[in-house]
Amino acid sequence: MSAGISSAPMQVSGSKPPSVPHVDIDPFAIDFFDDLYPAQEALREAGSVVYLDKWNVYGVARYAQVHAVLNDPQTFCSSRGVGLSDFKKEKPWRPPSLILEADPPAHTRTRAVLSKVLSPAVMKQIRDRFAAAAEAKVDELLRRRHIDAIADLAEAYPLSVFPDAMGLQQEGREHLLAYAGVVFNAFGPPNELRQTAIERSAPHQAYVAEQCQRKNLTPGGFGACIHAFSDSGEIRPDEAPLLVRSLLSAGLDTTVNGLGAAVYCLARFPDEMARLRANPSLARNAFEEAVRFESPVQTFFRTTTREVEIGGHMIGEGEKVLMFLGAANRDPRRWDEPDRYDITRKTSGHVGFGSGIHMCVGQLVARLEGEVVLAALARRGVAIEIDGPVKRRYNNTLRGLESLPITIKPA
């Protein structure tokens, strides 16, 4: 991969202001995923805004601009899709999300409902159950000793709590991760990852559509709670299934990659694992710092609703802007020693969960899962060692591993 950057005044197509640095990095290519950090640095250093020739979109990779774009939803809208595809020009691959791919005022209404379903008060109710499951899982893994931290922990733990918390039936749950994989690949460009994922998506889509129906959701779960808001008129009955779908799309694979990131960090930085063992109350921040450090959700797009200036460059209406959340979370302009995993870092302000009106509505669930798993590891006095080849999993939006073989034992 070339990290070449040019100001390229000759090859600029018509309306593009020549001053925006053109970059010939493909941020959705396998070699980009394999060697991420030099390329992210090149994107950040090229300018406050860049033009990605490969996909004809603008990109922002510095913290200040990523934060600014996230917090100006009037100018940088979501209703034209938060992937590369512009819903104004192309039919979306599935009916758009009523929250992620919506703008105010429509977004405000659906967002209020999901905020209530996943509020701090609700977290208090599910906390003990989630914590007990984490303790049991860590005990089981300590007995087994040689495990794959992805399949046996990062996937197994969320799968043991989240589908139940949603109120899903037992059958067919194997579709959940596969469906989420499609959703997050589909935000990317029409590359092989996206095309293959969508081609194979029909059975997963059918499963999810069915599970979103009220009759299939156990009372008391998040899913049934969403439907209950259609009784009080805050949403229409036909909107409820699509809001359930949002949690099924975004609530599982993200935490799998968040937990995977945290274990991968603690395995690579044993001094930080030692600090965590010494002080298990650092578990929550150790997870948060892993979300900053690895940024399991790497990118999202916005579309400009008007001509707008970013860092001194004019950008026209109807342009896609790619926000590099992961690059912003390692921008040295914002973070001291950004490439250091530090479980006592003041992480407030990182954009791993986004920022502004679309900031992750499930962030409290994610933090709860991360906290209880890391606290269980810390309280059992666990040491983690990588004991086999680490394999990366490729997805256009999610960053994480396919396999992380570890030995887990008392320190």
Place this chain on the structure above:
Amino acid sequence: MTSIIFIHPDGRNVCIEANGAESAMLAATSHGIDGILAECGGNAMCATCHVYVDEAWLDRLSPMGSEEDALLDGAAAERLPNSRLSCQIQLTPELDGLVLRLPDRQV
């Protein structure tokens, strides 16, 4: 400049000088006040920036919105009549001398 006094649960007082245009949460975190976590970065989503506003100041703050009200029900420490989310307290020169007490925990 707006000075704010934070009182820790152990009675320790810390006075900081805010530049005046930010939220009380941002002023606290940028001055290293430990008792404010602010996990959501000020987006009114986490309730980990909970403070108890000194009674003398309570009426001088702008009223709380319904989101803040709902979030406070889920705060880790006990909710009291003077509970607020510090990310929703916009500092103004009139708030010079504001006194905020920190709860014993945020999660």
